[in-house]
Amino acid sequence: MNLQQHFDIRLPGWIDGFVDNWLKAPGARLDTAGQRMSLAVALSAENVRQQTGGPFGAIVVEENGSRLVGVGVNLVTRLNMSAAHAEIVALSLSQRVVESWNLGSIGAMQLVTSCEPCAMCFGAVPWSGVASVVCGARKEDAEAAGFDEGDKPEDWTATLIRRGIEVKLDVMRAEAARVLHDYAACDGAIYHPGRT
Amino acid sequence: MNLQQHFDIRLPGWIDGFVDNWLKAPGARLDTAGQRMSLAVALSAENVRQQTGGPFGAIVVEENGSRLVGVGVNLVTRLNMSAAHAEIVALSLSQRVVESWNLGSIGAMQLVTSCEPCAMCFGAVPWSGVASVVCGARKEDAEAAGFDEGDKPEDWTATLIRRGIEVKLDVMRAEAARVLHDYAACDGAIYHPGRT
Numbered sequence: 001m002n003l004q005q006h007f008d009i010r011l012p013g014w015i016d017g018f019v020d021n022w023l024k025a026p027g028a029r030l031d032t033a034g035q036r037m038s039l040a041v042a043l044s045a046e047n048v049r050q051q052t053g054g055p056f057g058a059i060v061v062e063e064n065g066s067r068l069v070g071v072g073v074n075l076v077t078r079l080n081m082s083a084a085h086a087e088i089v090a091l092s093l094s095q096r097v098v099e100s101w102n103l104g105s106i107g108a109m110q111l112v113t114s115c116e117p118c119a120m121c122f123g124a125v126p127w128s129g130v131a132s133v134v135c136g137a138r139k140e141d142a143e144a145a146g147f148d149e150g151d152k153p154e155d156w157t158a159t160l161i162r163r164g165i166e167v168k169l170d171v172m173r174a175e176a177a178r179v180l181h182d183y184a185a186c187d188g189a190i191y192h193p194g195r196t
Numbered sequence: 197m198n199l200q201q202h203f204d205i206r207l208p209g210w211i212d213g214f215v216d217n218w219l220k221a222p223g224a225r226l227d228t229a230g231q232r233m234s235l236a237v238a239l240s241a242e243n244v245r246q247q248t249g250g251p252f253g254a255i256v257v258e259e260n261g262s263r264l265v266g267v268g269v270n271l272v273t274r275l276n277m278s279a280a281h282a283e284i285v286a287l288s289l290s291q292r293v294v295e296s297w298n299l300g301s302i303g304a305m306q307l308v309t310s311c312e313p314c315a316m317c318f319g320a321v322p323w324s325g326v327a328s329v330v331c332g333a334r335k336e337d338a339e340a341a342g343f344d345e346g347d348k349p350e351d352w353t354a355t356l357i358r359r360g361i362e363v364k365l366d367v368m369r370a371e372a373a374r375v376l377h378d379y380a381a382c383d384g385a386i387y388h389p390g391r392t
Contacts, residue, residue, distance in 0.1 A: 011201045118319060
């Protein structure tokens with residue numbers, strides 16, 4: 001039959017060194033939501049600069065610690081994979097580190113994403129086992145830049161909270177939204193069907 | 197930094213031969229929704245029998261043809277990846293075949309899934325570029341077997357239709373639901389946080 005049997009999700013080569021440098025900078029910490037968001041937003045901006053994908057970055061960190069478990073950037077166009085949003089990439093790579101599909105299996109984990117999750121990534125959050133989600137830009141910021149966020153329930157934050165997942169919005173929103181705005185201003189690709 | 201850089205999504209070894217045999221059986225065709233669902237349900241059942249994952253199967257087929265573009269089964273436990281639902285696997289492998297994140301780029305494609313999509317897979321559908329979705333079992337059938345389908349908008353089919361994506365429900369629902377029921381009856385793993 002010769003069906004396609006596999007695909008490899010791989011981060012761009014610049015990421016490891018970039019994160020390394022970021023963490024070595026004077027005062028760089030991953031203790032607070034703001035510090036964590038600062039790295040997620042830096043990844044979103046660098047992903048555009050390196051031309052490896054859309055203006056979205058995400059990280060997974062120990063909630064009550066500062067261990068960086070995994071990172072992700074949007075790799076939709078690079079991998080030809082519509083599901084390769086920053087959150088899915090970060091969660092999946094982190095699950096590999098933890099060696100479980102449940103990130104909660106080794107303690108409380110936090111997903112920090114430069115933009116509130118789209119409908120797909122929102123749906124992916126409860127399955128991942130994270131204890132909390134921290135978001136930078138809002139859906140409105142992504143839409144203003146031409147992105148489609150999909151159809152989430154109106155009360156999406158409440159549905160996560162009901163599942164015991166904490167949600168924190170608007171952390172460094174202006175900085176995160178600026179990356180989206182700058183991407184749109186430079187005619188960055190808006191990669192969804194019907195808007196190529 | 198030694199961040200986790202990549203992961204490989206790979207179908208279990210039995211799938212290629214299984215699909216090959218299925219397609220060679222007398223009368224096997226992929227022309228109608230029912231015929232297509234028959235393969236998706238067969239994959240869901242075989243995935244349980246082979247102990248390679250949960251009771252879910254999906255395929256991507258040319259809407260107006262019979263070319264099988266890609267297949268997927270639930271690989272959450274096998275890959276330690278909570279996003280490795282049958283639909284995400286089938287869509288991602290198909291995008292690799294098509295060499296685009298947009299399956300619509302080479303013609304109308306149909307996603308045929310043995311169970312209606314969970315919240316994550318529902319959100320993934322519009323990003324994938326498929327023209328239509330055919331579902332077997334209902335959310336209620338999955339929930340009766342102990343699975344959590346997540347929080348989709350109440351009118352999830354309408355939101356897809358508004359985006360120009362056709363939705364067909366209840367195709368071979370009884371056969372698809374039976375696989376879920378049998379899985380639950382045999383104490384199959386229900387792999388989501390809080391229900392292990």
